[in-house]
Amino acid sequence: MTKNIKAVYQGSFNDLDSIKISPLSRAFLFSDSIYEVIPFQNNSFICSEEHFERLIYSASQLRIPINIKEIRDEIDHLFKNSNCSNGYIYYQVSRGVDKIRSHIYNSDIQCETFGYLMPLEFVSKPLKVAVCEDIRWGRCDIKTTSLLGNVLQMNTAADQNCDEIIMHHNNIITEGGASNIFFVHENTICTPKLSNKILPGITRAILIDAIKDQRLPFQESDFNINILKDASCIWFTSSTKGVAPVEEVINLDKKLDLENDLMKQCQILYNQRVTN
Numbered sequence: 639m640t641k642n643i644k645a646v647y648q649g650s651f652n653d654l655d656s657i658k659i660s661p662l663s664r665a666f667l668f669s670d671s672i673y674e675v676i677p678f679q680n681n682s683f684i685c686s687e688e689h690f691e692r693l694i695y696s697a698s699q700l701r702i703p704i705n706i707k708e709i710r711d712e713i714d715h716l717f718k719n720s721n722c723s724n725g726y727i728y729y730q731v732s733r734g735v736d737k738i739r740s741h742i743y744n745s746d747i748q749c750e751t752f753g754y755l756m757p758l759e760f761v762s763k764p765l766k767v768a769v770c771e772d773i774r775w776g777r778c779d780i781k782t783t784s785l786l787g788n789v790l791q792m793n794t795a796a797d798q799n800c801d802e803i804i805m806h807h808n809n810i811i812t813e814g815g816a817s818n819i820f821f822v823h824e825n826t827i828c829t830p831k832l833s834n835k836i837l838p839g840i841t842r843a844i845l846i847d848a849i850k851d852q853r854l855p856f857q858e859s860d861f862n863i864n865i866l867k868d869a870s871c872i873w874f875t876s877s878t879k880g881v882a883p884v885e886e887v888i889n890l891d892k893k894l895d896l897e898n899d900l901m902k903q904c905q906i907l908y909n910q911r912v913t914n
């Protein structure tokens with residue numbers, strides 16, 4: 639599976655298989671690390687600037703000093719030497735390899751960087767999803783590798799043959815396990831407003847820009863989970879899924895309209911934005 643995957647660790651380029659990390663990496667011990675997934679299609683990056691800005695934000699929130707120029711150069715190098723037209727680059731920065739395991743980090747350690755390029759053909763298929771409680775921490779606006787809440791809930795859903803989850807916190811819809819959520823209610827496109835409870839998705843932002851440009855009916859707010867019982871359609875957005883319609887929500891006994899006009903317009907608008 640990891641054969642021939644091109645990667646970079648601490649500035650050295652190598653096959654993913656041959657990279658070794660220290661057990662004292664704070665990513666390994668504490669998930670003390672941040673990451674980005676930067677997609678590329680038809681040989682060009684999609685919104686790479688926005689991904690770099692979010693990485694800088696995540697680093698600032700965790701107080702990890704990063705060298706964004708070096709990171710950009712490494713990502714460019716992986717991309718230019720890949721011979722691959724469609725895929726994504728995963729890039730992670732941890733606080734570093736510490737001297738010993740301790741919650742309080744040594745202030746003079748150097749950050750630890752790791753990235754790899756993964757080929758991927760972007761095809762969005764209708765998803766089967768489960769509604770569940772959002773059991774994550776209070777800073778989901780930071781893109782950290784601490785994803786245990788998502789991992790637990792997504793695997794419970796996977797046991798029921800689901801591809802994704804819709805999470806809610808105190809009955810307020812937050813997001814998917816690895817994506818943001820949109821739905822159409824009373825002919826209006828709705829999505830949860832940004833807060834520390836959700837990741838400010840780049841795909842979400844691209845789509846909202848397009849929706850506003852087209853003056854489509856749109857509301858960004860707090861929504862009770864029960865509103866989904868009256869939704870005509872639901873979709874997720876993410877860098878690797880694009881705009882991905884939901885065909886079934888297993889805990890809601892209702893049919894979703896995969897041909898909904900507003901959803902179709904959003905799919906077209908998003909595809910136009912990323913292919914131009």
Ligand SMILES: Cc1ncc(COP(=O)(O)O)c(C=O)c1O
Nearest residue numbers: 816817818837839840841876877
């Ligand atoms: C929890 C979560 N929300 C939203 C997203 C979507 O973000 P983006 O559109 O930037 O890929 C992701 C992507 O991985 C995610 O993990």
